[in-house]
Amino acid sequence: MNPVPPVSKTVIHFLPAPALSRWSRAWRRDASRAEGAPVPPIESPNRQACSIVRHRETHMPFANARRRTTRSPLRFGLLIGAALVAAGTAGVAQQAADVRPVTDAVLQNPDAGDWVNWRRTLDGWGYSPLDEITRDNVGDLQLAWSWGLEPGVSQTTPIVRDGVMYIANPGNVVQALDAATGDFIWEYRREMDERLRPAAQMRSLAIYEDLILLNTVDAHIVGLDARTGAVRWDTDVAPDHDGYGFSSGPVVADGVVVAGLRGCERFREDTCYIVGVDGRTGQILWRTSTIARPGERGGDSWGDLPLLFRAGADAWIPGSYDPVNRLVYYGTSQAKPWTRDARGTDGDALYSNSTLALDPATGEMQWYYQHIPGDSHDMDETFERILIDVDGQPSVYSMGKLGILWQLDRVTGDYINATDLGYQNLMDLNRETGELTYRDGVVVDVGEELFFCPSTGGFKSLRAMAYHPDTAALYVPINLQCETAAFGPVERREGGGGTGGVRGRQNHFHPDAPDQLGEVRAMDIRTGDTLWHHRRRAPYNTATLTTAGGLVFIGDWERYIFAYDAATGDQLWQSRLSTMSNGYPISYAVDGKQYIAFGAGGPLGGSSWTSVIPTDLLPEMRNPRAGNAIFVFALPE
Numbered sequence: 001m002n003p004v005p006p007v008s009k010t011v012i013h014f015l016p017a018p019a020l021s022r023w024s025r026a027w028r029r030d031a032s033r034a035e036g037a038p039v040p041p042i043e044s045p046n047r048q049a050c051s052i053v054r055h056r057e058t059h060m061p062f063a064n065a066r067r068r069t070t071r072s073p074l075r076f077g078l079l080i081g082a083a084l085v086a087a088g089t090a091g092v093a094q095q096a097a098d099v100r101p102v103t104d105a106v107l108q109n110p111d112a113g114d115w116v117n118w119r120r121t122l123d124g125w126g127y128s129p130l131d132e133i134t135r136d137n138v139g140d141l142q143l144a145w146s147w148g149l150e151p152g153v154s155q156t157t158p159i160v161r162d163g164v165m166y167i168a169n170p171g172n173v174v175q176a177l178d179a180a181t182g183d184f185i186w187e188y189r190r191e192m193d194e195r196l197r198p199a200a201q202m203r204s205l206a207i208y209e210d211l212i213l214l215n216t217v218d219a220h221i222v223g224l225d226a227r228t229g230a231v232r233w234d235t236d237v238a239p240d241h242d243g244y245g246f247s248s249g250p251v252v253a254d255g256v257v258v259a260g261l262r263g264c265e266r267f268r269e270d271t272c273y274i275v276g277v278d279g280r281t282g283q284i285l286w287r288t289s290t291i292a293r294p295g296e297r298g299g300d301s302w303g304d305l306p307l308l309f310r311a312g313a314d315a316w317i318p319g320s321y322d323p324v325n326r327l328v329y330y331g332t333s334q335a336k337p338w339t340r341d342a343r344g345t346d347g348d349a350l351y352s353n354s355t356l357a358l359d360p361a362t363g364e365m366q367w368y369y370q371h372i373p374g375d376s377h378d379m380d381e382t383f384e385r386i387l388i389d390v391d392g393q394p395s396v397y398s399m400g401k402l403g404i405l406w407q408l409d410r411v412t413g414d415y416i417n418a419t420d421l422g423y424q425n426l427m428d429l430n431r432e433t434g435e436l437t438y439r440d441g442v443v444v445d446v447g448e449e450l451f452f453c454p455s456t457g458g459f460k461s462l463r464a465m466a467y468h469p470d471t472a473a474l475y476v477p478i479n480l481q482c483e484t485a486a487f488g489p490v491e492r493r494e495g496g497g498g499t500g501g502v503r504g505r506q507n508h509f510h511p512d513a514p515d516q517l518g519e520v521r522a523m524d525i526r527t528g529d530t531l532w533h534h535r536r537r538a539p540y541n542t543a544t545l546t547t548a549g550g551l552v553f554i555g556d557w558e559r560y561i562f563a564y565d566a567a568t569g570d571q572l573w574q575s576r577l578s579t580m581s582n583g584y585p586i587s588y589a590v591d592g593k594q595y596i597a598f599g600a601g602g603p604l605g606g607s608s609w610t611s612v613i614p615t616d617l618l619p620e621m622r623n624p625r626a627g628n629a630i631f632v633f634a635l636p637e
Contacts, residue, residue, distance in 0.1 A: 555581025
């Protein structure tokens with residue numbers, strides 16, 4: 001752990017009111033033009049102000065960033081004298097009311113108008129209890145405000161507390177905005193090689209006490225002051241290994257910030273892991289390996305491979321937390337390289353493609369369930385874990401790329417049920433036991449061509465599903481695509497490895513949907529039965545969002561966003577964004593008024609795995625190359 005950076009690392013800049021007005025207009029103008037390609041930062045007035053002194057981090061609270069004091073208890077007042085405080089001298093910082101602490105109790109039961117976790121609640125539902133927007137009036141939604149984001153890969157989830165929205169931009173940039181108006185409050189910009197900034201995505205943030213928690217592309221966890229963006233602590237959780245990092249935010253479980261690493265495909269004398277740090281100080285508390293080491297429990301599942309050649313099992317999507325049973329749930333990705341042949345073992349390769357239940361206090365693994373033993377086709381199971389009590393049975397639900405909905409006992413990890421969407425052609429599922437077995441001829445050697453469904457992009461991927469308690473259904477974004485390809489080799493040396501990737505890829509529509517790629521499906525949690533589904537030619541490209549107004553929101557690759565009736569599937573509303581929708585829509589309220597927020601991002605600005613969306617199957621569709629932004633909708637006054 002590194003303490004708060006010394007004074008030479010943190011600088012506060014102030015702009016006079018006229019300059020701020022010009023700054024704000026320039027920011028929005030430049031953001032709307034932003035290209036997603038790896039380019040140096042735009043030299044606009046705001047960028048120059050941000051770069052007067054180029055240090056490791058800068059944060060920028062503005063002296064005249066006014067907020068309407070009637071909106072919420074959380075207010076950012078004048079920061080007179082804050083520069084003296086940052087410089088280490090005894091100055092007096094005038095501030096508005098303190099940030100209301102986001103305690104563990106708040107995280108477990110947020111205010112209805114707040115969105116304080118990745119999927120709002122620790123159980124991962126993606127559900128808002130707000131009901132001002134209903135089936136009857138959703139057709140009246142109109143744009144309330146929008147805000148341009150940094151260029152780069154953008155799959156963001158805003159979080160909202162007391163009328164303030166915090167956004168993770170590409171490039172490990174965090175901004176605080178007035179959630180009712182979009183007015184700028186502060187920004188934190190992490191120093192990095194500017195050529196890498198557009199690829200430094202971060203899907204989510206977390207909030208705990210009065211800290212905004214940022215995971216970074218270089219494997220740091222940073223605690224930022226929610227009032228100002230100033231760095232409170234900065235912890236390097238992987239100091240000895242280049243290549244490890246984060247692409248999603250953490251989950252906070254009883255004061256422990258829990259986060260899973262990515263970048264674990266290279267051959268090293270180490271493994272990927274999930275880490276827990278103290279939410280108040282940033283002190284590292286524990287690390288739990290996601291790969292079974294030689295001589296440890298499950299170690300023989302990799303055959304006789306030495307630790308050097310055991311790779312993968314990244315945990316790159318935020319976990320969920322059950323505060324009653326005190327268990328954090330994470331999914332892990334496939335073993336790497338992707339194929340058994342390239343890995344050099346046909347073993348199960350624990351704990352890849354598994355659900356892991358960890359004690360947040362110690363990191364101890366209480367149980368695991370491996371969904372796909374010895375995966376050989378890049379079929380991740382790393383995505384969201386949704387915690388639901390079903391007729392008194394505490395359950396954890398998940399779905400990976402194969403399109404199989406899993407239900408496990410979240411206390412014991414025992415198998416309860418699984419439902420195959422029926423689209424994949426790789427494995428047979430025994431619904432009595434949950435066992436998967438490969439079909440004949442599908443486990444191929446390196447260089448051998450294979451037609452398989454889904455493609456490596458998956459039917460289900462990082463586009464999270466949501467739960468609605470009134471319908472007892474999960475709403476699942478699905479993309480129906482197949483491919484013909486051969487998997488490649490890797491270098492078997494220290495520092496070598498990697499995924500192996502695919503060679504000669506040819507994309508295909510699924511045989512069951514010969515001209516449509518997108519599907520959203522409502523699935524009964526008790527039976528797995530389909531309640532309704534929609535298909536579209538364009539892929540769906542966001543998570544789903546459910547609300548107490550009886551609605552399901554989702555967006556697609558063709559720039560459309562939709563509201564469906566959660567019970568019937570009827571389409572009730574649509575609008576269109578500047579470019580493709582992406583990320584994780586949310587709903588929140590300020591002063592009793594409900595808002596719906598969607599993210600957008602251009603083809604090079606970052607959609608959900610743009611490189612594996614089969615755009616060659618959609619030659620008639622084009623999207624602007626820029627346009628990362630947040631769009632916020634509300635009912636008219």
